[in-house]
Amino acid sequence: MTRLQILPKASPDARARRVLPSLLLTALLAAPFAPALAQVSIVNPGAPGEDSRELSADEAVRIAASRYSAADVQFMQDMIPHHHQALEMAALVGERTNSPALIDAAGRIEASQRDEIGFMQQWLAARGERVPDPQAHSAMHTSHEMAGMASAAEMAALAKAEGPDFERQFLQLMINHHAGALKMVEELLEQSGSAYDPTLLEFVNDVSNDQAAEIERMTALLATVSSDPRTGLAAGFRDAEEAIAHLRLVASLPKPAGFFDPENPAGLPLEPVDEDEDDEEKDEEKDAEALAKQQRDRAFERFKGESTGKARSGLLSFANTDMAFSNDVLVVGNYHGFNAYRLGTDGVPALVSSVVCPGGQGDVSIVGDLLLMSAQETRGRLDCGLQGVIEDVSAERFRGLRVFDISDLARPKQVGAIQTCRGSHTHSVVSSDDERIVVYNSGTSSVREQDELERCVDELAGDGSR
Secondary structure, three states: OOOOEEEOOOOHHHHHHHHHHHHHHHHHHHHHHHHHHHOEEEEEEEOOOOOOOEOOHHHHHHHHOOOOHHHHHHHHHHHHHHHHHHHHHOOOOOOOOOHHHHHHHHHHHHHHHHHHHHHHHHHHHHHHOOOOOOHHHHHHHHHHHHOOOOOOOHHHHHHHHOHHHHHHHHHHHHHHHHHHHHHHHHHOOOOOOOOOOOOHHHHHHHHHHHHHHHHHHHHHHHHHOOOOOOOOOOOOOOOOOOOOOOOOOOOOOOOOOOOOOOOOOOOOOOOOHHHHHHHHHHHOOOOHHHHHHHHHHHHHHHOOOOOOOOOOOOOOOOOOOEEEOOOOOOEEEEOEEEEEEEEEEOOOOEEEEEEOOOOOOEEEEEEOOEEEEEOOOOOOOOOOOOOOOOOOOOOEEEEEEEEEEOOHHHHHHHHEEEEEOOOOEEEEEEEEEOOEEEEEEEEOOOOOOOOOHHHHOOOOOOOOOO
């Protein structure tokens, strides 16, 4: 509550007495600017028991000013010899390979790294900081392994190599070297107060972007000179190229029909479509090869989760999970159900039947003519229906162990369903005889509602109604 106080009219003398303190207060507020008080010492205490030291005003504000930090200086001093080693490696290229692509890569590295060394030297000198000798590897304060620096032995081996052997060594060392630079940038930016200098921040970002792009180019180039038979294999859904060493390929079986989405066979997460971007692309003339590359790049971005960030995780609807064998029978479990095979005398499986029974997990075990299959997701239905279950509580929901009769492998039949509180993430058959099968079940999902399965509410730690 605001209180209003009415004072009696003051005499001229009283008003004068009130004005004088006001003038005194104004003088005190202005006092810090007076020359007499400008000599007050600025003290920086030492460690407990140590003497304090005096600081100048400039020294006192330096730590808070957006200038540069000790970490910034260390980064620049470390990066100079780091860049210099890249120049040493690039200088070996001209006499040891005729690869135009590698010569171009070395030229880009030589130009960018030399210019950046000059910038870093000028940046340090302008601030009165020590400018290291580029050839002195002792200037590196981070470990060679962390910074991507090649060892003396690796540099000697590179200098002796020629042709494809040199190309492989150069690319492998330089990719690792550039990755080390990215690591150094990352460590700098993790330091509090670092890279506040706008010029330095721009330089650091340029180093990161340029070297990341160079790593991508060199990785693609390495694929063309690698001796690994898997390098450069063409991708494909049904016709992907293959390579094998010290093994014999007996058979390669693709997922059967009904167990993959033809429109998204890789099962990548889907992203919202940017209609404006889509219209722009339609207006542009692109040949088939460029469009195919763009689609591959976008698919890979989705796979790595590096595109819009709005994509949902990919469904495991058609993921294979487990295999069970019994004599010449092979059953492959899947989130979508299971596939049953007969093994021929040559060991090659032949598909006999595909059983669609969604419910998640799909870990399988065979006991005689019975197949046990784990189901854990809340969408699973007792009748193996495809429509799922959307209600919080439903008598149609199934989570637990399904039991199938596979005596007729061509037409398996569900003959039992053991409901559990948390479903079945996996299971193991402990023992079996003619009268009973003992199974260890592991369920890791949420506890289902009590109204759905009464015995599922417990007071043990970690349990709940959901």
